[in-house]
Amino acid sequence: MEDDFISKKELLELTGISYGQLYRWKRKNLIPEDWFIRRSTFTGQETFFPKEQILARIDKIIHMKDDLSLDELADMFSPNLAESMIMLEDLIKQNIVSKATLDLFAQHFGITADAYPFQNVLYAYIVERLLVMGEMGLEEGRGLLQVLDSHYPAFQGKPCELIFVRKMGVSAFALAPRASELYFDNSVKVVSRLNVASCLEELKAKLLK
Secondary structure, three states, X not given: OHHHEEEHHHHHHHHOOOHHHHHHHHHOOOOOHHHOEEEEEOOEEXXXXXXXXXXXXXXXXXXXXXXXXXXXXXHHHOOOOOOOEEEHHHHHHOOOOOHHHHHHHHHHHOXXXXXXXXXXXXXXXXXXXXXXXXXXXXXXXXXXXXXXXHHHHHHOOOOEEEEEEEEOOEEEEEEEEOOOOOOOOOOEEEEEEEEHHHHXXXXXXXXXX
């Protein structure tokens, strides 16, 4: 369990960033407040971070801060959905979502338009991710769209995971709070677990290019 966390001292040494940078990024909401975890140690109180998450976040900040302002980065990392409408032409041109996936989306929801709300584009992007990975077929994509449309709004910007399972050839999808411990019988295959917040960040980054 201790390997899952890194102390502030170790983090600064490993990444080469300064104390001032770390707390400036915190103030600008590039690093969530709840990642700063105070713990008692033999030397007193010390700050720890979820290791995998903080290292990935700092790597992104370092590599993107020359191209984007800190405010733009904060918006990209925010778990809140953007309110903008995304042009269909831009999604295809930038190779963010394929026409096949957008056609599936239009057929499933019975809508066609030149632009879609960001939330709908996120659903299509998640479907695209699994299709491209070869994890899922188009018919399963319809079921995934239904689950996202019905249940993702209930999380209201809180982190969650998409869990995709199959049992005896029958697929199922579920949304669960981040890092939930889920247990299945031996006949269930966990096909994929996707961090929805990561998908959200990826989509925002692609749209900013």
